[in-house]
Amino acid sequence: MIGLQTPVERFDIVIAGVGGQGTILASRIIGRAAVIAGLKVRGSELLGMSQRGGAVYSHVRFGTRVEAPIIPEGAAHMLLTFEPAEGLRYLHYLSRNSLILVNTKPIIPQTVSSGLSRYPDLQHILQHYRSFTATIALDATQLAIQAGNPITTNSVMLGAMVGTGRFPLSTEVMLQAIEETVRKSLHEVNRKAFFLGFEKAKQLMNEAQAAAGV
Amino acid sequence: MSLRYLAGKKEGEKVLLMGNEAIAWGAIEAGVAVAAAYPGTPSSEILDSLAEVAKDYGIYAEWSVNEKVALEVALAASYCKLRSMTSMKHVGLNVAHDTFMTAAHIGARGGFVVVSCDDPNAWSSQNEQDNRYIAMQAYVPVFEPYTPDEAKKMMVYAFQYSEDYGQPVMLRSTTRVSHAVSEVEIGSVLRLEREPVWEKRPDLLVYDSAGARRNRVEMVKRFERIAKEIDKVPFNRLDLADGAKKGIVASGLAYGYVKEALNLLNLDGEVSLLKLGTTYPIPKGLVKRLLENVEEVLIVEELEPITETLIKAYSVDLGFRTRFHGKDWIPLIGELTTKPVTQAIAKFIGVESPIDYDELSKLSETAAHLPPTRPPVLCPGCPHRASFFSLKKVSTRVANNPKLFGLEQVFGVSTTPIYPGDIGCYGLAYLPPFRTSDLSICMGGGIGFANGLAHLVKSPIFVSIGDSTFFHAGIPALVNAVHHKARMVVIILDNDVTAMTGEQPTPGSAVDAMGQPAPRVMLEDLARGCGVSYVQVVDPSDFKRSQEVLEEAVKVDGPAVVIFRRPCELVRTREQRRQGVLPKPYTVDQSKCTKCMVCINSFGCPAIYKQDKVIQIDPTLCTGCGDCAQICPLKAIVRV
Numbered sequence: 001m002i003g004l005q006t007p008v009e010r011f012d013i014v015i016a017g018v019g020g021q022g023t024i025l026a027s028r029i030i031g032r033a034a035v036i037a038g039l040k041v042r043g044s045e046l047l048g049m050s051q052r053g054g055a056v057y058s059h060v061r062f063g064t065r066v067e068a069p070i071i072p073e074g075a076a077h078m079l080l081t082f083e084p085a086e087g088l089r090y091l092h093y094l095s096r097n098s099l100i101l102v103n104t105k106p107i108i109p110q111t112v113s114s115g116l117s118r119y120p121d122l123q124h125i126l127q128h129y130r131s132f133t134a135t136i137a138l139d140a141t142q143l144a145i146q147a148g149n150p151i152t153t154n155s156v157m158l159g160a161m162v163g164t165g166r167f168p169l170s171t172e173v174m175l176q177a178i179e180e181t182v183r184k185s186l187h188e189v190n191r192k193a194f195f196l197g198f199e200k201a202k203q204l205m206n207e208a209q210a211a212a213g214v
Numbered sequence: 215m216s217l218r219y220l221a222g223k224k225e226g227e228k229v230l231l232m233g234n235e236a237i238a239w240g241a242i243e244a245g246v247a248v249a250a251a252y253p254g255t256p257s258s259e260i261l262d263s264l265a266e267v268a269k270d271y272g273i274y275a276e277w278s279v280n281e282k283v284a285l286e287v288a289l290a291a292s293y294c295k296l297r298s299m300t301s302m303k304h305v306g307l308n309v310a311h312d313t314f315m316t317a318a319h320i321g322a323r324g325g326f327v328v329v330s331c332d333d334p335n336a337w338s339s340q341n342e343q344d345n346r347y348i349a350m351q352a353y354v355p356v357f358e359p360y361t362p363d364e365a366k367k368m369m370v371y372a373f374q375y376s377e378d379y380g381q382p383v384m385l386r387s388t389t390r391v392s393h394a395v396s397e398v399e400i401g402s403v404l405r406l407e408r409e410p411v412w413e414k415r416p417d418l419l420v421y422d423s424a425g426a427r428r429n430r431v432e433m434v435k436r437f438e439r440i441a442k443e444i445d446k447v448p449f450n451r452l453d454l455a456d457g458a459k460k461g462i463v464a465s466g467l468a469y470g471y472v473k474e475a476l477n478l479l480n481l482d483g484e485v486s487l488l489k490l491g492t493t494y495p496i497p498k499g500l501v502k503r504l505l506e507n508v509e510e511v512l513i514v515e516e517l518e519p520i521t522e523t524l525i526k527a528y529s530v531d532l533g534f535r536t537r538f539h540g541k542d543w544i545p546l547i548g549e550l551t552t553k554p555v556t557q558a559i560a561k562f563i564g565v566e567s568p569i570d571y572d573e574l575s576k577l578s579e580t581a582a583h584l585p586p587t588r589p590p591v592l593c594p595g596c597p598h599r600a601s602f603f604s605l606k607k608v609s610t611r612v613a614n615n616p617k618l619f620g621l622e623q624v625f626g627v628s629t630t631p632i633y634p635g636d637i638g639c640y641g642l643a644y645l646p647p648f649r650t651s652d653l654s655i656c657m658g659g660g661i662g663f664a665n666g667l668a669h670l671v672k673s674p675i676f677v678s679i680g681d682s683t684f685f686h687a688g689i690p691a692l693v694n695a696v697h698h699k700a701r702m703v704v705i706i707l708d709n710d711v712t713a714m715t716g717e718q719p720t721p722g723s724a725v726d727a728m729g730q731p732a733p734r735v736m737l738e739d740l741a742r743g744c745g746v747s748y749v750q751v752v753d754p755s756d757f758k759r760s761q762e763v764l765e766e767a768v769k770v771d772g773p774a775v776v777i778f779r780r781p782c783e784l785v786r787t788r789e790q791r792r793q794g795v796l797p798k799p800y801t802v803d804q805s806k807c808t809k810c811m812v813c814i815n816s817f818g819c820p821a822i823y824k825q826d827k828v829i830q831i832d833p834t835l836c837t838g839c840g841d842c843a844q845i846c847p848l849k850a851i852v853r854v
Contacts, residue, residue: 028395031230035397041230041468042361043395046337047255053820054590060395065477068470069361069394072478072552074569085585092487109588113814115826116289116585116646128581147773150834 011168012071013161014093015084016050018107019056022154026080026179027058028116029158033169034062046068048052053109055086059093078156078166082140083107084125093130100164102126103157104143116184136164136204144198149186151192159197164205171198217267221830223400223739230688233392234259236362237329237385240369241299242271244325245404249275250284252686252714253421254303255338256392257331261301262716263728271403277718277727280657280686281306285313285328291383293327293419294410296813297373301329304345309657309687311348317382318352319429320418321436325373326382326410328354334516334549338389340637340656345515349384349494349656353437356384356494358466359450360397366489368449370401375447381436388492388516390467390549437495438449445499449491452500454507460563461486461508461788463501465493465521468514468550475556479565496524505534512562513540516550589645594821595837598707600754602648603817603845605676605705608764609650610632612674619769624701625672632673634660636688638680639714640707647818651678658687659847661704665691668700674768675702681737682712682720695773695842696745704746704775706737709782717785743773748774757844787837799836799854800843802829806850813842813851 012115013030024045034041043060059071071093071143081087085103094100104122111117121173129135140156147156155178162174175194179187219237223229238260241249250269251261265275274291278284281302291298300310307330309316314328349356358370359365368385373768376383417425444450462485464472469489476482487503487631490496493515504511505528506820513522522540529536543558544550553571560567572607592599609631613617616625635641635651636659653663660677667675680690684706695702711717719725719732726732741749748770750763759776767774787797799821807829814829817844821835829843833854843851 019590028230031395035228035230040396041395041397044390045232045393045395047259047393052681053588053593055585055588067360067473067477068552069396069467070471070551072474072556072569073571073573074553075478086588088581088584091581094578108823108825109586110591110814110818110823111587111589112822113822114646114811114818119586120584125584130583132577132581176734 008063008168009065012059012061012076013078013080014057014059014071014076014090015080015082016057016086016090018086019053021032021082022151023056023058023082026154026158027060029174029177029181030060031062032180033173036173036176037169039063040066041067042069049167055089057090078161080161082123082153082157085120088125088128096133099164100129100133100135101157101160101164102129102135102137103140103153104137105139123139132210136160136201136208138197138200138204140197143200144193147196148189152190155190155193155199159194160201163198163201165202217263220400221270225400227400228397229274229400231362231366231398232259232676233365233387233394235263236303236366236398236763237369237387237392238264239398240366241327241373242267242273243366243401243403244370244373245297245406246273246373247296247324247406247408247705248288248298248301249273249300250278250287251301252278252281252284252306253712253718254306255715256333256389257301257329257627258715258718259392260329261727262718268728272407272758275727279721281310285310285317289313289317289320291410292322292324293320294412294455295324295612296408296410297325297377297406299327299329301331303339304330304332304343305339305341305656307348314348315352318354319426319433320407321380322376322382323380325377326671327369327372327376327385328382328464329385329387331387331389332517333389335389340654342413342517344520344596345384345796346386346494346520347518349386349522353433354382354384355440355492356386358386358491359391360467360469360494362391362394364449364491366393367400371448374415379440380441386466388467388549392512441495441498443532444492444495445497447492447497450497450500451489452486452504454486454503455483456486458486459509459784461488461504461511461635463488463490463504463511463513463521463525465490467518468555471550471552471555472514472559474552475559478552478568479560479563481559481563481565485563490521493521494524496521497530498528501525501528502532505529505532505536508536510537510562511539511747512543513538514544514550514555514559515557519544519546524719562771579808581818590642590643591820592639592642593783594835595787595839595841596639597709597778597780598643598752599817599819600757601705601707601760601778602643602650602842604754604757604760604764605650605678606648608761608768609674609676612765619765621769625674629673632667632675634664634667634675634677636660636679636683638679638683640678642676647792647816650676657683658691661688661691661702664702665694665698665700666780668702676705677702678705678707678715681706681708681710681722684737685721685735689744692741692744692746692773692775699772701771702773704773705762706777708737708777708779711782711785713782713784717782737777741777746773747776750775751777751779753780754778755839755841755844781838783837796835797838799833799838800829800840800851801831801833801854803850804828806848808848810847812845812847817842817845
């Protein structure tokens with residue numbers, strides 16, 4: 001597998017989830033933050049047919065060397081999956097050096113209720129991620145509810161992304177991008193959600209490092 | 215996102231925009247006066263975002279009834295010396311093709327840009343097609359951006375270019391430009407404030423055959439000038455690498471993938487690279503310089519080998535012996551990504567890819583099959599679900615025992631219903647639990663197909679078509695059905711908007727694209743006007759009446775029209791939220807629920823699910839429409 005370039009040149013994030021979860025909003029916020037930071041931004045979203053409750057993903061990339069709207073296969077730095085199983089579809093964008101951030105709250109599709117399809121066991125899902133690369137799992141939906149509104153799940157995930165210490169843009173820039181994107185009445189709750197995610201991820205990263213004996 | 219917030223931005227400032235927003239903003243900077251379009255993924259957000267701010271810039275914007283009319287609206291404006299544009303998805307240009315060809319003969323008097331948004335990989339389309347072929351057929355030059363930022367710059371340039379050369383211009387976008395994001399540099403807005411000029415010019419506009427021949431001569435002359443001078447367009451660039459014997463040509467979006475691949479392969483500056491921003495006609499001066507300097511060329515482009523064919527032919531004209539690779543190594547089908555481009559370039563140069571793609575697929579493939587299938591579904595509270603529930607009931611009853619309905623002479627002892635469908639959200643009815651959309655071939659194609667079937671089969675035919683699609687292309691097919699006594703039930707699913715593409719207004723809506731009050735064209739008046747003898751309007755939430763009406767309609771000898779009318783749930787709930795009214799969700803009374811599964815297996819609302827052997831309703835998804843409470847045989851679904 002390829003060794004990664006330095007983040008200033010290229011930083012690539014895949015965001016996975018289910019239509020309606022706010023994955024597009026999250027990728028726009030990251031994109032905006034990168035523009036504020038004076039970087040070149042590329043990204044791609046799937047809209048239209050796929051929005052209606054289907055599996056969705058978006059790509060967001062920034063740095064001096066990004067050119068294409070889609071992340072090169074095998075080269076993404078991070079995968080944020082807003083729904084535990086959904087990220088499994090996109091591991092081919094990752095490398096052994098990537099970091100995966102999983103929201104552990106499942107969304108059960110119709111196909112499972114009607115018996116046409118099976119929902120895998122959560123531990124089994126996490127095992128797959130972990131056998132691929134470093135993985136941080138948190139119940140972002142629960143933290144969003146704790147912050148005051150489940151719709152802030154994407155701010156929890158963005159906060160967690162920054163909290164891992166592996167994201168090259170600053171907290172200030174990310175918060176500015178969130179505030180430029182969401183309604184003013186929701187600024188406070190999103191800020192709270194962001195920091196709940198931030199602290200949780202920071203703690204999980206520390207635990208992982210301690211466990212690895214670093 | 216909204217273009218509204220760009221009003222306060224300074225020239226040179228950078229903002230994050232989606233490709234379609236950037237295209238719209240480019241048109242505004244260029245001083246566009248008229249914009250008309252019909253929605254279709256991946257093009258819809260162009261007029262969506264333009265119409266929202268149109269009044270601020272003195273622009274007239276409309277959602278036309280279909281792409282052909284949209285192109286005619288724009289053509290009229292261009293003829294009257296105003297800058298105008300139309301935007302559509304690739305198959306939209308098929309609908310507008312007739313006008314497009316003749317518009318190219320007439321030429322552009324005000325800058326005239328046709329934005330074609332192709333959909334490689336058919337993410338949201340019934341086919342995959344490369345509209346550069348249509349442009350070539352019409353002698354229309356093609357601009358192909360590779361980022362939203364370049365798309366904006368090209369729009370600004372294309373209006374002036376079209377005016378300078380007197381020819382319409384195509385900006386060819388694709389899904390990964392239209393629905394991509396990039397930083398976009400804001401420029402100043404040109405305020406032309408031109409008055410429209412109408413001139414009586416039968417020599418240009420009236421088609422006797424002499425006029426057609428004359429216009430063709432003029433069109434070819436205009437194009438010859440374009441072809442000769444296209445090298446001057448700033449979006450083409452040749453980077454010759456010192457001593458390199460190999461060169462790559464990348465058109466439009468492919469340039470991004472080629473740059474990424476060269477970077478991954480550590481080949482930056484090792485090969486010559488020709489970036490094509492205009493793919494038709496090709497900039498012959500730059501192409502010639504590349505061919506003079508290299509022995510072997512790899513041509514990278516998405517979908518059809520357009521520039522490949524043109525460059526190969528030109529190389530033969532020049533008497534060169536250049537060796538070419540193109541579609542032998544670059545996929546013809548689907549969209550490009552960095553992977554196939556990296557593999558092709560690695561092979562072309564003779565280096566190893568640093569990413570072991572085989573290992574990568576091996577590692578990721580097992581995982582990719584684990585998540586449950588998650589096909590797109592009708593939204594919670596979607597009125598189409600109620601309509602299809604009733605349709606499925608009635609159509610099955612009729613087909614199983616036509617005699618019960620006095621229809622054994624028509625359909626025999628028992629038969630199978632046929633459900634021609636059309637393009638829109640309701641096309642999702644092809645999936646379980648309904649399976650009541652057997653085809654969706656093209657806009658209006660369902661009634662057309664049924665016109666054929668009606669004379670061939672002894673099955674009841676139930677066509678479903680959305681309100682917007684019916685306005686767009688359903689009417690002529692319905693007229694045909696009346697005149698030829700084609701027996702079918704045409705179900706018009708009237709949710710007041712073009713829902714799938716983002717809830718744009720239709721001619722049946724009470725507002726227009728710019729948010730102004732507009733006269734509503736009523737579907738029932740249209741159907742009656744077409745000569746249909748049986749026309750009924752029903753609210754699909756009234757299940758009893760809906761099924762009665764369908765049972766009556768199926769007895770009509772000839773076409774019958776049933777209009778299911780209820781607003782799109784996305785629009786209704788958004789309106790309510792705006793007024794501070796939150797949805798009142800339903801829940802399952804577990805003491806009454808016998809887990810008969812009707813709500814899941816026959817109705818299929820995504821808010822209803824089964825977990826731990828209990829049927830539950832997700833309160834965050836439930837919109838409180840109440841349809842499930844009606845269809846539950848045990849009345850076990852109740853308000854929270």
